[in-house]
Amino acid sequence: MPPKKSEIHVTINNVPRTLMVGQEESLLTALRNASYFSVKFGCDDGTCGVCTVIINGKAVRSCKIKAVDVEGAEIETLEGLSKDGKNHPLQEAFIETGAIQCGYCTPAQILSAKVLLDKNPNPTENEIRKSLNGILCRCTGYVRGIDAVQRASKVLRGEKLKPFTHIEQILPKDMSSVILPEAFYRRDESRNPLPPLVFTPSEMKKTNVVGKSEIKVDAQKLAQGRPVFTDDIHMEGMLYGALLTSPHAHANIKNINASQARQLPGVHAVLTFKDIPRVKYASGGQSYPQPLPYDQVSLDNKVRHVGDRVAIVAADSPEIAQKALDLIEVEYEVLPVVVDPEKAMQKNAPIIHDEPDTKDIYDAQHNIVHHIEAEVGNVEKAFAEADHVFEGTYQTPKQQHVHLEPHVCITYFDEDDRLVIRTSTQVPFHIRRMVAPLINLPIKKIRVIKPRIGGGFGNKQELILEDLCAHLTLATRRPVRMEYTRTQEFTSSRSRHANIIHYKVGVKGEKVTGASLYLIGDTGAYGAHGLTVNMVGGFKGLTLYNPPNAKFICDVVYTNTPPAGAFRGYGATQCQYGIEVLMEEIATKLGLDVVDFKKKNWLKIGEEMYLSEKLGEGREGVKQALQSSGLEQCVEIGLQATEFKAKRKKYKEQNGRYRRGIGMAVVMHGSGIANLDMAAATLKMNDDGSFNLLIGATDLGTGSDTILAQMAAEVLGIPINDIIVYSSDTDFTPFDKGAYASSTTYVSGGAVRKAALKVKKQILEQAALMLDISDIANLKLENRQVISPDGQSVTLAEVALSSLHQLNQHQIMATASHISPVSPPPTGAQFAEIIVDIKTGHINVERLLMVVDCGRVINPITAAGQVEGGMAQALGFALTEEMLFDEDGQPLNPNLSKYHIPRSAKMPALDVIFVQTDEPSGPFGAKSVAEISMDGGAPAIASALHNATGLWMRELPYTPMRVKSALQKAHLTDN
Numbered sequence: 001m002p003p004k005k006s007e008i009h010v011t012i013n014n015v016p017r018t019l020m021v022g023q024e025e026s027l028l029t030a031l032r033n034a035s036y037f038s039v040k041f042g043c044d045d046g047t048c049g050v051c052t053v054i055i056n057g058k059a060v061r062s063c064k065i066k067a068v069d070v071e072g073a074e075i076e077t078l079e080g081l082s083k084d085g086k087n088h089p090l091q092e093a094f095i096e097t098g099a100i101q102c103g104y105c106t107p108a109q110i111l112s113a114k115v116l117l118d119k120n121p122n123p124t125e126n127e128i129r130k131s132l133n134g135i136l137c138r139c140t141g142y143v144r145g146i147d148a149v150q151r152a153s154k155v156l157r158g159e160k161l162k163p164f165t166h167i168e169q170i171l172p173k174d175m176s177s178v179i180l181p182e183a184f185y186r187r188d189e190s191r192n193p194l195p196p197l198v199f200t201p202s203e204m205k206k207t208n209v210v211g212k213s214e215i216k217v218d219a220q221k222l223a224q225g226r227p228v229f230t231d232d233i234h235m236e237g238m239l240y241g242a243l244l245t246s247p248h249a250h251a252n253i254k255n256i257n258a259s260q261a262r263q264l265p266g267v268h269a270v271l272t273f274k275d276i277p278r279v280k281y282a283s284g285g286q287s288y289p290q291p292l293p294y295d296q297v298s299l300d301n302k303v304r305h306v307g308d309r310v311a312i313v314a315a316d317s318p319e320i321a322q323k324a325l326d327l328i329e330v331e332y333e334v335l336p337v338v339v340d341p342e343k344a345m346q347k348n349a350p351i352i353h354d355e356p357d358t359k360d361i362y363d364a365q366h367n368i369v370h371h372i373e374a375e376v377g378n379v380e381k382a383f384a385e386a387d388h389v390f391e392g393t394y395q396t397p398k399q400q401h402v403h404l405e406p407h408v409c410i411t412y413f414d415e416d417d418r419l420v421i422r423t424s425t426q427v428p429f430h431i432r433r434m435v436a437p438l439i440n441l442p443i444k445k446i447r448v449i450k451p452r453i454g455g456g457f458g459n460k461q462e463l464i465l466e467d468l469c470a471h472l473t474l475a476t477r478r479p480v481r482m483e484y485t486r487t488q489e490f491t492s493s494r495s496r497h498a499n500i501i502h503y504k505v506g507v508k509g510e511k512v513t514g515a516s517l518y519l520i521g522d523t524g525a526y527g528a529h530g531l532t533v534n535m536v537g538g539f540k541g542l543t544l545y546n547p548p549n550a551k552f553i554c555d556v557v558y559t560n561t562p563p564a565g566a567f568r569g570y571g572a573t574q575c576q577y578g579i580e581v582l583m584e585e586i587a588t589k590l591g592l593d594v595v596d597f598k599k600k601n602w603l604k605i606g607e608e609m610y611l612s613e614k615l616g617e618g619r620e621g622v623k624q625a626l627q628s629s630g631l632e633q634c635v636e637i638g639l640q641a642t643e644f645k646a647k648r649k650k651y652k653e654q655n656g657r658y659r660r661g662i663g664m665a666v667v668m669h670g671s672g673i674a675n676l677d678m679a680a681a682t683l684k685m686n687d688d689g690s691f692n693l694l695i696g697a698t699d700l701g702t703g704s705d706t707i708l709a710q711m712a713a714e715v716l717g718i719p720i721n722d723i724i725v726y727s728s729d730t731d732f733t734p735f736d737k738g739a740y741a742s743s744t745t746y747v748s749g750g751a752v753r754k755a756a757l758k759v760k761k762q763i764l765e766q767a768a769l770m771l772d773i774s775d776i777a778n779l780k781l782e783n784r785q786v787i788s789p790d791g792q793s794v795t796l797a798e799v800a801l802s803s804l805h806q807l808n809q810h811q812i813m814a815t816a817s818h819i820s821p822v823s824p825p826p827t828g829a830q831f832a833e834i835i836v837d838i839k840t841g842h843i844n845v846e847r848l849l850m851v852v853d854c855g856r857v858i859n860p861i862t863a864a865g866q867v868e869g870g871m872a873q874a875l876g877f878a879l880t881e882e883m884l885f886d887e888d889g890q891p892l893n894p895n896l897s898k899y900h901i902p903r904s905a906k907m908p909a910l911d912v913i914f915v916q917t918d919e920p921s922g923p924f925g926a927k928s929v930a931e932i933s934m935d936g937g938a939p940a941i942a943s944a945l946h947n948a949t950g951l952w953m954r955e956l957p958y959t960p961m962r963v964k965s966a967l968q969k970a971h972l973t974d975n
């Protein structure tokens with residue numbers, strides 16, 4: 001029986017509406033059913049705030065209120081904010097300041113801000129932070145949102161404002177003469193947002209579109225809450241899929257009986273391991289061939305973590321689907337559980353993968369899925385000859401991505417009987433290739449469409465729902481939608497690998513002469529990204545200081561916890577935390593200045609990265625040397641902006657309960673995977689001289705569509721709004737490996753630049769024909785025109801019309817592919833200023849400043865957004881975020897009320913400064929920027945904690961309890 005519906009009468013965006021709603025239906029569901037798609041779903045417990053709408057003038061979480069209870073209410077959603085096609089000042093300000101990244105939280109943020117400004121036209125920064133505090137944003141660090149509300153409030157008060165942009169300064173040769181704008185010293189201790197500051201060497205070539213803070217190409221539609229995400233469609237006859245997950249961390253499924261579920265009216269399919277073929281795969285979305293082992297099947301007769309897949313159903317409504325799940329009878333044989341990776345390697349530990357058909361596990365008896373060893377030079381000899389040898393063991397937590405848009409997928413057959421997978425993924429092409437054998441369809445019968453993505457951070461570089469949803473469509477021949485609950489994001493998606501990191505470092509004089517790293521990577525129940533993440537961690541962790549003698553040993557271990565996967569930073573975050581803290585411990589013990597000590601040892605331009613050949617990503621790498629680095633300048637600028645040395649000295653002398661500390665860390669990352677990552681781009685000219693840019697690259701909210709358009713526009717001498725970007729769809733866009741490994745700017749950018757150069761040549765040839773000029777070498781392409789040396793010109797529109805309709809008729813278009821033999825590291829310096837309450841152990845971070853060399857900055861506002869967002873995630877990693885499990889593998893905090901990610905009210909000042917360098921291998925000199933910002937937060941906070949208290953803490957996160965107990969153990973507090 002379909003649930004009883006009743007009428008409600010409301011006014012939505014000033015339009016009277018009658019909605020038919022169920023008795024228990026939330027307003028969120030009712031509004032989405034009525035096509036107000038700007039209202040988003042983000043959690044199960046009313047904590048994320050992305051469902052916020054305005055009801056009778058108040059900001060209200062629509063998931064927390066029943067639709068039947070709003071009879072007669074005046075409701076406002078983002079769809080109603082623009083009037084007569086004109087944006088509200090808040091929408092404009094969010095667009096201008098770069099406050100919109102993925103845009104999933106944007107409707108709620110704008111509406112909350114509107115409620116504030118309606119009541120208080122001149123709010124303080126703290127009042128703005130408070131008004132946004134109820135709405136989680138995982139992309140931005142909230143800086144630009146606050147900026148946007150401040151700007152909008154000024155506009156609404158009638159002030160005239162200058163366009164929002166970054167600040168530019170010339171980078172002097174002599175770093176002692178650097179002068180920063182006064183605000184960047186933060187002497188007033190405010191948290192007011194500052195625009196990004198970009199230092200440029202005077203010799204760097206000037207550009208027109210590249211380097212400008214262009215508005216994001218998708219900002220308008222996101223600011224208006226248009227239906228752009230995977231779930232923002234209604235499909236005729238669509239069924240609702242749901243996943244039954246395991247309540248046990250380790251069990252065999254002895255029997256499963258789905259007959260009652262199948263008989264429930266409204267249920268169209270119930271599938272268990274008995275119903276679909278057993279095809280082995282690995283879920284990590286990586287290049288072909290994916291690293292072994294293939295240790296998963298779509299539905300198995302064994303479960304290996306709480307939240308593991310058991311059965312799937314498709315039904316007429318989510319409620320019926322849920323009832324059907326409850327009716328599936330599963331008989332489990334519960335097995336012993338191991339959640340600690342060190343215990344998992346011991347003799348007699350439960351064997352998690354005892355199935356005979358998983359090949360290529362390194363040592364299944366000891367749950368070791370991969371064992372990696374690599375060495376250069378002779379580490380033992382280096383230690384024997386060193387003046388000092390230091391050791392340290394560090395532990396990092398299992399962190400969840402918490403992208404606000406959950407995994408969501410819709411599958412259906414199109415009119416040609418091809419399976420369409422509309423999914424929120426970072427890797428559409430890998431998904432198509434990986435899903436094909438699981439559902440027994442040839443690749444040519446599958447089309448993957450990636451709409452806008454509401455954040456991913458690596459968690460959508462996995463096959464998570466696509467195979468299950470496709471199985472249900474195959475079983476029913478109907479469109480099926482599946483979406484994870486927030487709890488399932490914690491129990492059934494992926495996380496950062498928890499690591500145990502043991503470093504040993506030999507020092508001779510002040511030089512690091514040898515280093516070894518033994519790494520234990522907890523990959524959870526399945527291998528997924530276990531090999532590649534930990535290999536990258538080893539490479540970056542031993543290359544930042546690049547000793548000629550270096551050894552990496554790693555065990556990647558199965559445990560009965562949800563699988564780990566890719567997560568921004570990809571192993572480098574964990575290993576650089578360890579080495580940075582140990583380097584500072586060493587400097588302290590040797591009585592050396594920590595900055596000088598690091599500077600003597602960090603990787604320098606021209607140096608070969610010794611381990612680059614041995615440690616690639618899941619395979620051998622390629623020999624590489626560092627070709628560009630602004631690290632020294634980054635450090636110098638950061639030291640100055642924070643007045644580091646004076647504060648450091650002063651803070652060492654503190655007494656009392658609240659103690660200040662300042663810390664720093666240096667970091668490096670990579671730009672794509674050398675000799676493996678490939679991207680292609682197609683550029684096609686239209687009749688009016690505009691261009692379609694077709695790219696397989698996936699913009700997760702990072703702004704990659706925008707910066708790729710900027711690159712094409714730069715080559716073609718046109719404004720960015722002459723480029724129409726389409727990404728990505730496996731039928732219409734060329735291959736791209738997808739968004740991961742910090743590869744989009746660098747690798748996809750390389751492809752776009754090449755395609756644009758090819759198109760430019762065709763344009764010049766056509767113009768030469770039109771102007772009757774024999775040599776194209778002297779023709780210039782600028783301001784939408786081709787100009788000859790004698791002053792003749794033709795517009796691009798004329799060139800397009802000529803090529804399509806008149807002379808030498810052909811379509812001006814080109815496709816280019818790009819792969820790089822190197823992966824140039826961006827570098828950066830992270831600074832942290834904190835106050836520690838030594839009575840409670842609470843750390844309050846007051847400021848995070850990152851000074852970054854990411855080569856040429858293609859778009860300073862979007863790049864700064866990446867750095868701010870990364871610092872915010874690093875803050876959570878350092879202080880609060882840790883997925884916890886009891887000994888039986890039961891999750892203890894699988895929701896957003898128990899797992900805390902940073903909110904706007906407590907967010908420190910986040911400042912970003914760029915030092916531009918010119919990377920010879922990068923498009924326009926660019927390197928990557930999205931991941932490096934994740935790497936420095938934790939070690940910089942560790943450094944500040946030591947400065948404040950004298951305490952070295954080696955286990956993250958630094959929760960008040962952990963800090964307090966460490967202070968007590970070290971007798972650094974009386975409390």
Ligand code: FES
Nearest residue numbers: 042046049051063
């Ligand atoms: S969906 Fe309403 S608070 Fe999260």
Ligand code: FES
Nearest residue numbers: 102103105137139
């Ligand atoms: S922009 Fe806020 S969650 Fe992505």
